[in-house]
Each structure stands twice: as C-alpha cells, then as structure tokens.
Amino acid sequence: MFKALELFSGIGAFAQAAGKHKIQVVAAFDQDPRANATYKLNHGLMPKSRNLDSISADELPAADLWWMSPPCQPYSVRGNQKGLQDPRARSLVNLLGHVKSHRPKAIMLENVLGFRDSDAHKLAADTFAGLNYECHLIEHSPTDFGVPMRRPRLYLVATAAGVTFRSPELRKSADIELKSFIRPEFDEALIVSEKDFDKYSCSLHIVKPTDRQAYAICFTSGYWKSFKSSGTYVQTGEGKIRRFSPEEIVALMGFSSDFAFPDNLTMQAKLHLAGNTVDVRSIEYMLNGLSNLG
Numbered sequence: 001m002f003k004a005l006e007l008f009s010g011i012g013a014f015a016q017a018a019g020k021h022k023i024q025v026v027a028a029f030d031q032d033p034r035a036n037a038t039y040k041l042n043h044g045l046m047p048k049s050r051n052l053d054s055i056s057a058d059e060l061p062a063a064d065l066w067w068m069s070p071p072c073q074p075y076s077v078r079g080n081q082k083g084l085q086d087p088r089a090r091s092l093v094n095l096l097g098h099v100k101s102h103r104p105k106a107i108m109l110e111n112v113l114g115f116r117d118s119d120a121h122k123l124a125a126d127t128f129a130g131l132n133y134e135c136h137l138i139e140h141s142p143t144d145f146g147v148p149m150r151r152p153r154l155y156l157v158a159t160a161a162g163v164t165f166r167s168p169e170l171r172k173s174a175d176i177e178l179k180s181f182i183r184p185e186f187d188e189a190l191i192v193s194e195k196d197f198d199k200y201s202c203s204l205h206i207v208k209p210t211d212r213q214a215y216a217i218c219f220t221s222g223y224w225k226s227f228k229s230s231g232t233y234v235q236t237g238e239g240k241i242r243r244f245s246p247e248e249i250v251a252l253m254g255f256s257s258d259f260a261f262p263d264n265l266t267m268q269a270k271l272h273l274a275g276n277t278v279d280v281r282s283i284e285y286m287l288n289g290l291s292n293l294g
C-alpha cells in the first residue's frame with residue numbers, strides 16, 4: 001500500500017481511480033466546501049479546506065505520490081492564457097516550491113493542452129529536472145478509451161530515481177454509444193428555456209440519443225452559465241433540449257455508478273463540480289504505468 005496526496009481534490013477523480021490500486025489517499029486539499037462535501041460523501045475522507053496558494057511544506061503530510069490538477073484558466077483560451085501572471089497559477093508555484101523538501105517518489109499533474117507551451121510547464125519541468133526527476137508527457141482524451149466524449153488533456157508524470165514509468169499499451173474497448181450514458185429520467189431544471197434556446201441555438205452542440213455516432217464535447221465548470229462551447233445538450237423524446245445531468249457527466253468521466261452528490265447542492269453547483277473533474281480512466285492508465293513506487 002503506498003500513500004498519496006490528492007491536491008486540488010475536487011470531487012475526487014484520483015480517489016476514484018486509487019480504489020483499483022493499492023493506494024491510500026492520506027490527505028486531500030481543496031478550498032471549495034461543496035467539492036469537499038461531495039468528496040467526503042463518496043470517498044469517506046474529508047479534504048482539508050485550505051488555500052494552496054499559501055500552504056506551507058509542514059502542512060503537507062508525507063506521501064509517496066502527489067496527484068495535482070491545478071486550475072486550468074491560466075493556460076486555457078477562455079482564461080486568456082496569462083500563465084504565471086494569472087493569480088490562479090500561484091497555488092501550483094507554491095506547491096512546486098515544496099517538492100524539494102518532500103521529494104515524493106512520483107508526481108502526477110493534469111491540465112489543459114495549453115499547459116504544454118506555458119511558462120508554468122517550464123517552471124514545473126525545470127523544478128523536476130533540477131531535483132533529478134524524470135518527466136513524461138501524455139496526451140489523452142476519453143475517446144482513447146472508447147468513450148464518446150472529447151476532452152483532450154495533458155498529463156505530466158515525474159518520477160524520482162528508482163521509480164519507473166512506462167506508458168501502458170492503450171487497450172481501447174469497443175466504442176460505447178453516447179446513448180448508454182443518457183438516462184431517461186431527468187430533473188426539469190436541466191431543460192433549456194424557450195427564451196434561451198431562441199437566443200443561443202446557433203451555439204449549442206446538440207445530440208440526439210438515437211445518433212449512434214454522437215459524441216459529447218468537453219463539459220466545463222461553466223456549463224450552467226454559458227451556452228457556448230461549455231458542453232453538449234441532448235434532445236428529449238418530447239423534442240425539448242436539455243443539459244446533461246451531473247450524474248451523466250461523471251459517468252462519462254469514468255466515476256462509478258453509485259457516485260452521488262449531496263442532496264443539498266443546487267443543480268448549478270453539481271454541474272460546476274462535474275465539469276471541473278478529471279477522466280478517471282486516464283488516472284488509472286498512468287497508475288498502471290508506474291512501478292517500484294512502494
């Protein structure tokens with residue numbers, strides 16, 4: 001059994017993946033109380049509600065592996081790609097500064113593709129190289145695993161001396177149809193009003209459950225508020241247009257079928273959390289590629 005820290009833990013994609021491996025998440029950290037309540041409900045551990053911009057090295061428990069999925073806005077087109085100039089990059093810079101004193105055997109980081117050419121990536125790569133970690137970059141989308149959702153993401157795996165990482169062979173299962181993720185029952189709150197439909201119909205990515213080639217585009221944390229490029233919509237049997245539910249989105253992300261959100265969260269909050277999370281299969285893939293960690 002090896003020990004892991006889940007940093008920027010959200011609803012716990014790492015904890016979900018860790019369940020299939022001999023990994024104990026010893027601590028998780030996130031500043032969002034709604035994410036932390038959802039994490040606790042599903043994974044049993046209460047994340048520490050802490051701003052990672054200023055956490056000190058002493059506050060991080062010892063662990064073999066650090067998993068981190070820091071905010072992507074500094075590197076995404078939507079966030080204006082300000083990189084390290086964006087205050088939302090501070091937490092990553094702070095944590096990179098703590099690698100030297102903790103020296104976890106492996107560090108895994110997830111972000112949008114724009115991270116690759118960013119100054120933050122350069123800082124991370126230089127930090128790891130300076131401490132003799134070996135770095136591996138992997139690009140994945142759920143479509144690589146036969147899942148009908150486009151969500152390309154970059155993953156960085158840094159391994160200390162003695163630990164090895166080899167990209168496992170991608171064993172893509174047969175393509176799964178999008179309709180198998182679409183539930184017949186849904187909350188009325190998911191239906192797009194006629195007024196919004198008239199205003200935004202040109203920008204909406206709409207699928208019909210009967211379309212065998214249908215795929216979902218990347219769901220973002222802004223799916224509730226923004227109609228443009230923030231996720232896919234589905235046509236109902238009555239010809240209405242609705243959003244995907246948070247439960248459908250996390251199923252597309254590879255969470256288990258019994259994953260649940262706390263009852264007291266609003267639909268907007270649940271969709272925000274679901275749109276922020278990480279593809280569980282990609283994390284499992286990377287964990288499968290690690291050896292000599294324990």
Ligand SMILES: C[S@@+](CC[C@H](N)C(=O)[O-])C[C@H]1O[C@@H](n2cnc3c(N)ncnc32)[C@H](O)[C@@H]1O
Binds near residue numbers: 009014
């Ligand atoms: C991209 S999401 C990661 C989601 C997570 N990996 C999951 O499985 O759901 C980024 C997360 O970092 C948290 N976060 C952002 N900035 C933070 C900071 N400075 N300190 C602590 N948490 C932060 C957000 O609340 C959000 O849950």
